[in-house]
Amino acid sequence: ARRLRDPATVWPCTEALADLARSPQAREALSVMLDSSSRTSESQLSNKLLGLGYPSRIGDYDECESATPILQKSGLVSVSVATNCVLGLLTREGMPRPEGGGLGSLCLPQICTAEAMESEEVRSFLRESVKSDLRLTHLGRRYLENLRDTVELSFSTDTGFTCGSHEFPVSWGAYLVGGLIAMLGVLVLLSTVTEYWLPMLHRRMGDVGEAFSARRSLNRLFNLTRKSPEFRVLDGIRALSMAWVILGHELAFEASIGYINSYAALPPTGALKGWLAQILFSSRYAVDSFFFISGFLVFNSVTSRLERNPTLQFKDWFPAFVSHRWLRLTPTYMFCLLLWWKIAPLLGSGPLWFHWKFYVELCDNYWWSNLLYINNLYPFGMGENNTCFFHAWYLANDMQFYLITPLFILAFLKNRGMAVTLVLCITLASTSAAFLSAKSFNWSAADLDGAAVTAYDREGYIMPYFRIPAYLIGMLLAMAHLTAKSLFPLTHHTLDPFLATILEGVGLALVLVCVFGGVDADQARPCSYLMWPTGNLPCGSGPEWDTTER
Known part of the structure; x- marks a missing residue:
């Protein structure tokens, strides 16, 4: 099913982007955020010349993260944390793309969620701001132009964004598999050690000792x-x-x-x-x-x-x-x-x-x-x-x-x-x-x-x-x-x-x-x-x- 986009997430995002692009105090942070984002127009041109629709440079995640302390020093109330959002890992329906590789990435205010960046409201905001907002700084205009190009690419390729770093919590299943690995490791160690140094005990282990002996298994493998x-x-x-x-x-x-x-x-x-x-x-x-x-x-x-x-x-x-x-x-x-x-x-x-x-x-x-x-x-x-x-x-x-x-x-x-x-x-x-x-x-x-x-x-x-x-x-x-x-x-x-x-x-x-x-x-x-x-x-x-x- 198509991912739901909450309109309540759009307005805070557009406000944060506008503040960031207009504020002279945010210039240093904005330069880092722009530099860590991929240049969509350049990637599109390169891939067009080669005949490819994928993949592109996907920016610098660590550099984007480094913009956060700079933002916090700038005094902007609406923007205090930067996050990296990758375009192209998913379709706009939330399904993985068969290509695998990303189409680009943006360094954004954390308030700008993936759902917000996929909305028609943010798309319209970026178009209008680049076209008619006279309060934008020179760096802010370049930043929003790159965002506009990337969002347009999202719509033209029917691809979505994923934001931040992803990691999995340790589940009970993982603990059970880990326990199984540990048990097998103990059996291999016990069988191998007894075969070398405690042959009497090894013989008493019977088939278990033979089955889990590393020496016996390696000999059979390379025989x-x-x-x-x-x-x-x-x-x-x-x-x-x-x-x-x-x-x-x-x-x-x-x-x-x-x-x-x-x-x-x-x-x-x-x-x-x-x-x-x-x-x-x-x-x-x-x-x-x-x-x-x-x-x-x-x-x-x-x-x-x-x-x-x-x-x-x-x-x-x-x-x-x-x-x-x-x-x-x-x-x-x-x-x-x-x-x-x-x-x-x-x-x-x-x-x-x-x-x-x-x-x-x-x-x-x-x-x-x-x-x-x-x-x-x-x-x-x-x-x-x-x-x-x-x-x-x-x-x-x-x-x-x-x-x-x-x-x-x-x-x-x-x-x-x-x-x-x-x-x-x-x-x-x-x-x-x-x-x-x-x-x-x-x-x-x-x-x-x-x-x-x-x-x-x-x-x-x-x-x-x-x-x-x-x-x-x-x-x-x-x-x-x-x-x-x-x-x-x-x-x-x-x-x-x-x-x-x-x-x-x-x-x-x-x-x-x-x-x-x-x-x-x-x-x-x-x-x-x-x-x-x-x-x-x-x-x-x-x-x-x-x-x-x-």
Whole structure:
């Protein structure tokens, strides 16, 4: 709902602004307040030249706070405390903006609340004062002109203000999570110390001592020896994909805060121009690597066990199949969710910390969807960033794919040709649906395509029916592997070196096409999150995504 604006907050604000802009005694404080505010006209010009609608310089919070003692010495009755208000973290309806970064900030009298600055009355006051108030000092006129430009930007972009520093109180939930962390720390310390120096006591601790021993856990984590080196290549794919994910998120997290020197960071003039930057822009593919590996390993391991035990019935192994995965993931998953929900908001404060309120409220309302692994589907169509612990959309997809894997396993054990046909048909259907949806809803996966990529991230990116092809291809490879083992049981299943080289070359070529094939789409000026890449105002991937009919 739109935030309520109390008319009673407007008059004290306009009176304080008028006194501040007219008083010669306030000149020193006003100079600090103006200097600590962002220059909206300069930011708008810079972003217009670059083709961006965000972000801008957001002023100097600490410098604004330093104006308070100067104001108190000036003798102004209506203005004694200065506060920093950031524009652009919220819409005027009070909802977080998908862009993340602010559009600017103002150093204001504390009496000027966010609601007052969003009112039509303050907007009219600033227009009239700058135009006709002859009592304004020169510095006061410059100050009100900057306020006027920023308020006009608020109306033109439908964005709101947030004022002051934001921090979260310590809740009972935080105390409970803190207690859980302390208990786990004590168990780890006790188990590790007894293993080294009190082995008799350690043995008496039984499974608890083994489970919480740091030495044992680290040895298992870094142990590279395997009973069979058959799938060791997957470890390399995991490592490279994880590095790729981290690299891509480095770009994403910086962009969510905003660049004050966009021209130096983003195409066409910044550090991310050129074909090498495409490695960052194509990092979405790294997630598909994990889906592929998961599909291969689950199908191969379960099918191999069932082939060794053909008398096992579905009702005998399926409950254990589900409970094993849920119990293996959920405790650690929920612990991380609690850290995000109850502890992380306490680790900072400041004018930009307001965003944590949105994330905390999402978990207050939807934590149970994570527990059930449906957080990618509920709330439906809200996108990754509008779910509790939004990073976990991958786990929800992977669990859903895991739960339907037995259908393909049973089909494979009954008729291998039918199973392969089923996988190919579903893969084709999912890919076709994604293609048609992209054309119908003007989606784009190019990171600089503004509203087009925002629409894709919100409506398609985390949906299981669009993400399943990579998992299915993993299962398809497992089917081929199991079939080869059954046809040639006495061989070592080693490919001819020449054939292996050809296959590696084809695979590498496909990877390069996927990664660098879209390089042209990420070399133009970026679109803002509100801008569709059109032929009229070139940005992003350009006219092929023209949506002027919208």
